[in-house]
Amino acid sequence: MSGLDIFLDAFFNQKVIDKYLPDILWGMVVTVQAALAVVVTGILAGLLLAAVRSFHIRPLNWLIVGFVDIFRALPPLVIILIVYFGLPNVGISLPSFAVLWLVLSLVLAAFAEEIFWAGIASIRKGQWEAARSTGLTLAQTLAYIILPQAVRLTVPPLTNRTIAITKNTALGAVIGVPEILMQAQTAQSFSGNATPLLLGSLAYIALFVPVVILGRWLETRFAWDRA
């Protein structure tokens, strides 16, 4: 066999493709489910935490800042392993998909909270004062005046962070979540061929390139004139 044949056999093996493509496709479905679940809960939780933080209740804010700093500092893989292999020792056993979803949601929530908080803090004090002077409550001011302006500012950094964290669904492979990487790795060890890993990469590209493009579109869409 020529060098090219060896290369093609290792990475583009038709037999392996035929046999394992369904597994990879199923892995894509699982990855999409996990990513969507993480994005929804992570961003909502982050927004909620940032909103709570604007009430300036000191003990609560210490808790929020502590949570945010810890979850931003720890590598997500470490948290996943602790939750998946550690919590059963205290009687809490969660399915692997739930662990992946929970941990990545918490990590995204921590980053999203910081981003939303930065957005809220960047709104001029006069906006709060004008709204409060008309009798709006703090919560109403937050909902109608501050967040609509703050959220626009946070779209670009939030998009980047969200993409980065949803890609971490690949960490599910370590605890047996049947997502793309897990399927590719399994197929690779059964077939003794690297083709499934290449298929896995293509699956990630197919999923995330549109997300990156969507992110770019969102950035331009929300880059508004604040004059």
Added chain:
Amino acid sequence: MLNGAPILEARGIHKHFGALHVLKGVDLVVAPRELVFIIGPSGSGKSTLLRCCNRLEDPSAGSVVVDGIDLLDRRTDINAARRRIGMVFQSFNLYPHMSVLANVMLALRKVLKKSKAEAREIAEAALARVGLADKLDSYPAQLSGGQQQRVAIARALALEPKIMLFDEPTSALDPELVGSVLQVMHELRDAGMTMMVVSHEMRFARDAADRVVFMDGGVIVEQGTPARIFGSPEQERTRAFLANFQA
């Protein structure tokens, strides 16, 4: 004209910002339909006094009663009290993400719980009153400073406040835009609105104010009719300050 129970009664107001003692025992009573004009050098505490009158600042000591409501009483619903107190800011503070109409309608809908149709009607009337009936669907960024400030006045006016507080309403405006805002304030005064105005527009004070209050160093140095304060101030500090404005 100046009879009846006071609309606003501030007694013994002190305000500390950390080590800074900004207000040192200020008493000020405003009667219905009165236009009280507060002047003084920057740092004299005049804006802080104004902001104590709707509790954007919490006084460190003293009492503020507006329309019979004790603002500093713990049981007072401050949001309910604030709808009786309109405020206009130096930097307009319009909501940039909302149309002019939505800016004025928001508190009517969310605080006074008016129906959409009713809120719209009131907001349109308020905007017509400040001469902006044709700008309902514009956004703040599309308006001149003078127009923005008039929207801000309409936003406060729409809630039918018992008193309106103006915090240097024309200081951020280009000179040629000041007139339109002052004209609206003049019309409000003629319509019987009670007003407390912190400003450097001395000519407006002379024309429109019932009383001019001169503050310096956190206290009221002297007060009286515009004719007296501008014509024959008793205090040396007042004379020195007014000398800056004899153009």
